[in-house]
Amino acid sequence: MNAEQGDSLRFAVLGPVRAWHGERELDLGSPQQRVVLAALLLRRGRPVTVAELIDAIWGAEQPSAALSVLRTYASRLRKVLEPGRDAGESPQVVVSAADGYLARVPERALDLGVFEQRVAEAKKLRAAGEVSAAAELLHAALDGWEGTPLAGLPGPLAEAERSRLTEVRLDALEARLDVDVQLGRHSEVIAELTALTGEYPLREQLCRLLMLALYRSGRQAEALAAYRKTRGTLVAELGIEPGAALQELHNRILAADAALDLSASGPAESQESRCERTDPIATPTARQAARPAQLPADLATFTGREAELAQLKGLLPDDGEQPATLLISAIGGMAGIGKTTLAVHWAHRIAHRFPDGQLYINLRGLHPTGSAMPPAEAIRIFLDALGVPAQSLPASLDAQAALYRSLLAGRRMLILLDNARNTEQIRPLLPGSSGCLVIVTSRSQLTGLVANDGAHPLTLDPLTPAEAHDLLARRIGAARLAAEPRAADELITRCARLPLALAIVAARAVTYPGFKLDAIAQELRDNQGSLDSFTGDDLTTDIRAVFSSSYEALSAPAAQLFNLLGLHCGPDLSAPAAAALAGLSPRKTQRLLVELTGAHLLTARAPGRYVLHDLLRVYAAERVVAEETPQERDRALERLWSWYLHTADAAYAHLSPGRRRVPLEPLPPGCHPLTFTAYEQALEWCEIERSNLVAAVYQAAESGRAGIAWRLAACLWGFFYLRRHLHDWLDVTRIALDAARAAGDRTGEGWSLGDVAAALTAMHRFDEAVDHLRQAMAHCRELGDSHGRCQAVANVGNTYLEAGSLDKAVEYTRRALALFRACGDVWGEGVVLANLGDAYRRLDRFDEATDCLEQALTVVRAVGNRCVEGCTLDALGTVKHRLHRSDDAIGHYRQALIAHRDVGNRWGEGYTLYHLGDVQLAAGDPAAAHTTWRLALTAFEEFDHPEAEEIRLRLRRLDERTQDPTARP
Numbered sequence: 004m005n006a007e008q009g010d011s012l013r014f015a016v017l018g019p020v021r022a023w024h025g026e027r028e029l030d031l032g033s034p035q036q037r038v039v040l041a042a043l044l045l046r047r048g049r050p051v052t053v054a055e056l057i058d059a060i061w062g063a064e065q066p067s068a069a070l071s072v073l074r075t076y077a078s079r080l081r082k083v084l085e086p087g088r089d090a091g092e093s094p095q096v097v098v099s100a101a102d103g104y105l106a107r108v109p110e111r112a113l114d115l116g117v118f119e120q121r122v123a124e125a126k127k128l129r130a131a132g133e134v135s136a137a138a139e140l141l142h143a144a145l146d147g148w149e150g151t152p153l154a155g156l157p158g159p160l161a162e163a164e165r166s167r168l169t170e171v172r173l174d175a176l177e178a179r180l181d182v183d184v185q186l187g188r189h190s191e192v193i194a195e196l197t198a199l200t201g202e203y204p205l206r207e208q209l210c211r212l213l214m215l216a217l218y219r220s221g222r223q224a225e226a227l228a229a230y231r232k233t234r235g236t237l238v239a240e241l242g243i244e245p246g247a248a249l250q251e252l253h254n255r256i257l258a259a260d261a262a263l264d265l266s267a268s269g270p271a272e273s274q275e276s277r278c279e280r281t282d283p284i285a286t287p288t289a290r291q292a293a294r295p296a297q298l299p300a301d302l303a304t305f306t307g308r309e310a311e312l313a314q315l316k317g318l319l320p321d322d323g324e325q326p327a328t329l330l331i332s333a334i335g336g337m338a339g340i341g342k343t344t345l346a347v348h349w350a351h352r353i354a355h356r357f358p359d360g361q362l363y364i365n366l367r368g369l370h371p372t373g374s375a376m377p378p379a380e381a382i383r384i385f386l387d388a389l390g391v392p393a394q395s396l397p398a399s400l401d402a403q404a405a406l407y408r409s410l411l412a413g414r415r416m417l418i419l420l421d422n423a424r425n426t427e428q429i430r431p432l433l434p435g436s437s438g439c440l441v442i443v444t445s446r447s448q449l450t451g452l453v454a455n456d457g458a459h460p461l462t463l464d465p466l467t468p469a470e471a472h473d474l475l476a477r478r479i480g481a482a483r484l485a486a487e488p489r490a491a492d493e494l495i496t497r498c499a500r501l502p503l504a505l506a507i508v509a510a511r512a513v514t515y516p517g518f519k520l521d522a523i524a525q526e527l528r529d530n531q532g533s534l535d536s537f538t539g540d541d542l543t544t545d546i547r548a549v550f551s552s553s554y555e556a557l558s559a560p561a562a563q564l565f566n567l568l569g570l571h572c573g574p575d576l577s578a579p580a581a582a583a584l585a586g587l588s589p590r591k592t593q594r595l596l597v598e599l600t601g602a603h604l605l606t607a608r609a610p611g612r613y614v615l616h617d618l619l620r621v622y623a624a625e626r627v628v629a630e631e632t633p634q635e636r637d638r639a640l641e642r643l644w645s646w647y648l649h650t651a652d653a654a655y656a657h658l659s660p661g662r663r664r665v666p667l668e669p670l671p672p673g674c675h676p677l678t679f680t681a682y683e684q685a686l687e688w689c690e691i692e693r694s695n696l697v698a699a700v701y702q703a704a705e706s707g708r709a710g711i712a713w714r715l716a717a718c719l720w721g722f723f724y725l726r727r728h729l730h731d732w733l734d735v736t737r738i739a740l741d742a743a744r745a746a747g748d749r750t751g752e753g754w755s756l757g758d759v760a761a762a763l764t765a766m767h768r769f770d771e772a773v774d775h776l777r778q779a780m781a782h783c784r785e786l787g788d789s790h791g792r793c794q795a796v797a798n799v800g801n802t803y804l805e806a807g808s809l810d811k812a813v814e815y816t817r818r819a820l821a822l823f824r825a826c827g828d829v830w831g832e833g834v835v836l837a838n839l840g841d842a843y844r845r846l847d848r849f850d851e852a853t854d855c856l857e858q859a860l861t862v863v864r865a866v867g868n869r870c871v872e873g874c875t876l877d878a879l880g881t882v883k884h885r886l887h888r889s890d891d892a893i894g895h896y897r898q899a900l901i902a903h904r905d906v907g908n909r910w911g912e913g914y915t916l917y918h919l920g921d922v923q924l925a926a927g928d929p930a931a932a933h934t935t936w937r938l939a940l941t942a943f944e945e946f947d948h949p950e951a952e953e954i955r956l957r958l959r960r961l962d963e964r965t966q967d968p969t970a971r972p
Contacts, residue, residue: 011024011025012024012084012096012108012112013112013113013114014040014044014108014112014113014114015113015114015149016041016044016045016113016114016115016152016153016168017114017115017118017147017148017149017152017168017172018148018149018150018151018152018154019149019150019153019154019155020037020040020041020044020153020154020156022040022083022084024084024086028960029083029084030083031080031083032076032079032080032083033885034155034156034157035060035061035072035076035157035158035847036076036079036080037156038059038060038156038157038158038160038161039056039059039060039073039076039077039080039104040080040097040106041153041156041160041161041164042055042056042059042160043097043104043105043106044106044108044113044115045115045164046105046106047110047116048105048106048107048108049105050100050103050104050105051103051104051105052102052103053070053073053102053103054102055103056073056103056104057069057070057073058159058160059158059159059160059161060073060157060158060160061158061847062158062159064848077097077104080096080097081094081096081097084096084097095107096108114147115168117144117147118144118147118148118175121140121141121143121144121147122140122141122144122175122178124140125137125138125140125141125144125178126178128140129182134182134185134186135186137182138179138182138183138186141175141178141179141182142179144175144179145172145175145176145179148172151165151169152164152165152168152169152172153165153168157845157846157847173203173206176199177206177208177209177212180192180195180196180199180209180212181208181212184212184215184216184219187219189215189216189217189219189220190216190220192212192216193213193216193217193220193401194397194399194401194402194404194405195402195405196209196212196213196216197213197399197401197402198397198398198399198402200213200229200232200233201398201399204232204233204236205236205237205240205241207233207237207245207246207248207249210229210230210233210245210249211248211249211252213226213229214226214227214229214230214249214252214253214256215252215263217229218256218263219263219264223256223259226256227253227256227257230245230249230252230253230256233245233249294358294359294360295360295361295362295388295389296354296360296361297360297361297362297363297364297388298347298350298351298354298361298363298417298419299347299363300347301347301348301351302344302347302348304474304477304478305344305348306470306473306474306477307466307467307469307470307473307474308341308345308348308463308466308470311345311461311463312345312348312349312352314461315332315349315461318330318332318440318459319353319356319440326437326438326439326440328437328457329433329434329435329436329437329438329439329441329457330439330440330441330459331433331440331441331443331452331456331457331458331459332440332441332442332443332458332459332461333443333445333449333452333453333458333459333460333461334346334442334443334444334445334461334463335444335445335446335447335448335449335460335461335462335463336446336462336463336464339501339502339503339504340463340464340465340501340502340503341463341466341502341503342444342445342446342463343421343422343444344502345463346419346421346442346444347419349442350417350419350442353417353440354417356415356417357415357416357417357439357440358415359414359415359416360416360417361416361417361418361419362385362388362389362416362417362418362419363418363419363421364376364381364384364385364419364420364421364432365421365422366381366420366421366422366423366424366428366429367422367574368422368423368424368425368428368445368446368447375424375428376428377428378400378404378427378428378430378431378432379400379403381420381428381431381432382400382403382404382407382431382432383396383403383730385407385432386403386406386407386410389407389410391406391410392727392948392949393726393727393728393729393730396729396730398766398768400431404431404432407432407434408434408435408436411434411435411436411439412434412435412436413436413438414438414439415438415439416434416438416439416440417439417440417442418432418434418439418440418441418442419441419442419444420432420441420442420443420444421444422444422445423443423444423445423447423449424445424447425445425447425449425451426449426450426451426452426455426456429443429449429452430452430456433456443458448460448462465500465501466500466501466502466505467500468495468500470500471495471498471500471505472484472491472495474502474505474506474509475491475494475495475505475508475509478506478509478510478512478513479509479512479513479520483512483520484520487519487520487521489521490519490520490521490523490524491520493521493524494508494520494523494524494527497524497527497528508523508527510602511523511556511602514601514602515556526555526556554604554622554626556602557598557599557602557604558595558598560585560587560591560595561595561598561599562626562630563585563630563631564581564584564585564587564592564595564596564599565599565604565605565623565626566623566626566627566630566631567584567585567623567627567631567636567639568581568584568605568615568620568623569620569622569623569624569625569626569627569628570584570624570627570636570639570640570643571584571643572698572699572701572702573694573695573698573699574614574694574695574698575608575612575613575614575694575695576612576613576614576615576695577611577612577613577691577692578592578593578596578611578612578613579646579650579675579677580643580646580647580695581596581613582675583642583643583645583646583673583674583675583676584639584642584643584646585639585673586638586639586642586672586673586674587673588675589675596613599613600613604619605619612691638671640702640706641671641708642671642673642674643699644699644702644703644708644711644715645668645670645671645674645676645711646674646675646676647692647695647696647699647715648667648676648711648714648715648718649667649670649674649676650676650677650688651689651696651715651718651719651722652664652665652667652676652718653676653677653678653679653685654679654685654686654688654689654718654721654722655718655719655720655721655722656679656685657679657681657682657684657685657686657721658682658685658686658689658721658722658724658725659720659721659724660868660869660870661830661866661867661868661870661871662720662721663790663794665714665717665718665754666714666750667714668710668714686722686725686726689719689722689726690722690726693722693728693731696715696719696735697731697734697735699711699715700712700715700716700735700738700739701735701738703715703742704738704739704741704742707746709739709742709743709745709746709748709751710746710748710751712738712739712742712743712751713739713740713742713743713748713751713752713754713755714751714754715735715739716735716736716738716739716755716758717739717754717755717758719732719735720758720761723762723765724761724765725910727765729762729765729766732761732762732765733759733762733763733766736755736758736759736761736762737759739751739755739758740752740755740756740758740759743755749782749785749786750786752782753779753782753783753786753788753791754791756775756776756778756779756782756795757775757776757779757791757794757795757798759775760772760773760775760776760779760798760802761798763775764798764801764802764805767805767806769802769803769805769806769808772802773799773802773803776795776798776799776802777799779791779795779798780792780795780796780799783795789822789826790826790828790831792822793819793822793823793826793828793831794831796815796818796819796822797815797816797819797823797831797834797835797838799815799819800812800813800814800815800816800817800818800819800835800838800839800842801816801838803815804816804838804841804842804845807845809842809845809846812838812842813839813842813843813846816835816838816839816842817839819831819835820832820835820836820839823835829862829865829866830866830868832862833859833862833863833865833866833868833871834859834863834868834871836855836856836858836859836862837855837856837859837863837871837874837875837878839855839859840852840853840854840855840856840858840859840875840878840879841856841878843855844856844878844881844882844885847885849882849885849886852878852882853879853882856875856878856879856882857879859871859875860872860875860876860879863875869902869905870902870908870911872902873899873900873901873902873903873905873908873911873912873915874899874911875899876895876896876898876899876902876915877895877896877899877911877914877915877918879895880892880893880894880895880896880899880915880918880919880922881918883895884918884921884922884925889922889925889926892922893919893922893923893926896915896918896919896922897919899911899915900912900915900916900919903915909942909945910942910948912942913939913942913943913948913950914939914950916935916936916938916939916942917936917939917943917950917954919935920932920933920935920936920939920957923935924961929961929964932961933958933961933962936954936957936958936961937958939954940954940955940958
């Protein structure tokens, strides 16, 4: 190999171990072979003995042919790294040295060497007072990391080096954050520091930086709270107080020490001299986010508001250019004034000027129970629309808001925030950069948004008489108005030219074309609902008379259903749920829903799904209190919650077959839950009803019905596990746990502890999950719940397996296996045998893995557990692949695919296709691998699974090899 070839080699260990020759990535072989290369690279040109290499690969359990296998690995690495070397030439990269090998690799060719050089240079620059240059170098150094160092490598060396390199990265990260805070970037790093202190709660330097950043951002109380949290952790876990430096900073913040302010802490670079950076978003799917187009439909009969539209048009540059700053238009006014209608109409007019799409959300600012949408929920919805998978969401609101702002940076997006309650609800949803337009509608004046964020206020007045007349003419017909001009004028007057009131009266007239307009006006007079008074702040009473004119025309059953709709707390309602609420048959309920939608008291959002306008929800809530007894209200809610619970249980049987069923209470009269005949049907229902199911858990808990709350949360286990709506999962299980504890429901507490732990495990919050499972084990011992104890022990093993703590995973899974066998639970025995085999597989203990997995296969087939059978076959296939038995591996994978498809496990199907493609490529069939990976990609894209990006990368590499016949696989 000549010098030019040597210079073109590059290596990476700060992530998966990889190598490139020029721009072409090299196939470094099996994980064990990569361990050899990693050991040589990390020794930095010094020899590594054969004994050290064997220990690095296998540890104490080395095979009898270890030396021969090691030499094979070294030979293969030489061929891969020096493909042009003649047989008689001496190796130049992997070189024999005494009793071992060494790697001749320049520091500049190893990402770790480049990282260390940049960190060292940054340290010198900072010491010399060149803080900005040091910051840039530290940012560049950390940008070179691609995840967990030595990712995927087995053996004791990789484990030890991962810990060491992770500590090195943390030190550099703390140094980078320190200089960022010194340079006045405290607001920019708060979200990152918040996440890091949660991940590393014992690192006092991170807490110190977070406290200083919060304090300099004017958030003194939060800075002190951060100190209290860290101190509590140190005392509880280590029995020590914080160090002197952290205590001193705490005291200075308490005293509001002026010396802590940036202006007093030394020179920092000016705002003009700071280099703006847009860091790549960590979520692969977010980088490729689809263009959202969420605006509701424009009103076909929109009329008037020409003066207001002209004022709004003036906010944007006339030349069609991008706005120079973030634009916020706050459209305010009284209830029913037409804020949303105007906002949506204007948004459709200008949507073409924002090519990156439109986001829309109803913040539910008006709600009779005060349940406005929290900013965290709104941000999650927006992040979902922008392509961020649910399992990739940061934990805290600050981190989610930072990710949201990062995704919008540099984009031209129109954002409509409808029905906001106050400024605090809006502010986290504002982008952080120019080019976007935010339209806000609210009944509040939003003075804070105008004063502090530069919003342009537009307060709507009632329509002019001419505009009101045009509105009625468009909806009722000009001829009908011309036939009764005095009645038309009276309707306009009694509606106070309020668009919503006019629309309701027009709907009444259209629904009953035989009615005289004078008769409709007479109804308003008889109800003494003078709309001229619709100018006060008590919005729940202002429009009551307008709604009453339509409400009083309803049949008695329809009126009662409308009343009961005021009890429902979810965003929309299905026809079967409405039937449960009313205690009627689905057929009778459907007729009443048609009557309500015809009277415009209910809107058909989609076939079979209905939504109440916020003001109508207020009115319905008032009517149900006025017209239904407390006992009838309680019975209606009992029917609705039980309908959700028993239907969720029917779905649970499909999504979690064989798992212990949740003990349910009998159905109340008039409640007819759904049943499902297929997995896909059950999963689809859960997805459609997710918001309502979550709301029902909250409502039941708040109403003191802990039994409903924890049982419904438990029945959603399989759905949340499959769909990975992790934040919702954790929220409802915690609410259920709190409710069960408050009610003294020991059975519910035990179930909920396990469910909270499952959600925490899925979120990779493993320590918290184990803590909850230990509580569950103790709880089950107290109650004598042997099955629950078995399940908790098994789940501890699974949590350790997911965390990569394989020795502990084996310990607890073996214990769970003994417990399941002792109590005769064959289903549980099959599951834990599969987990134990998977743990052995990851430990490269292939004989034990094969034994356990084959036992598991026998058991799960005997009990008909096709779901776990598919996973077991997949694991067996991977073992055979690792043992270079390609035909056996392919056979197991094909059987696994059949099992996955039988139970509709698309997630498992995606993984098996992924693994099958690996075998096909290793067997020399890249065309088959390409086809298989395309199928895997389709499956993973259904779930926004993070593995989808890895498959896309592999497909691109295969395509490049097809185009370049000289490239090696």
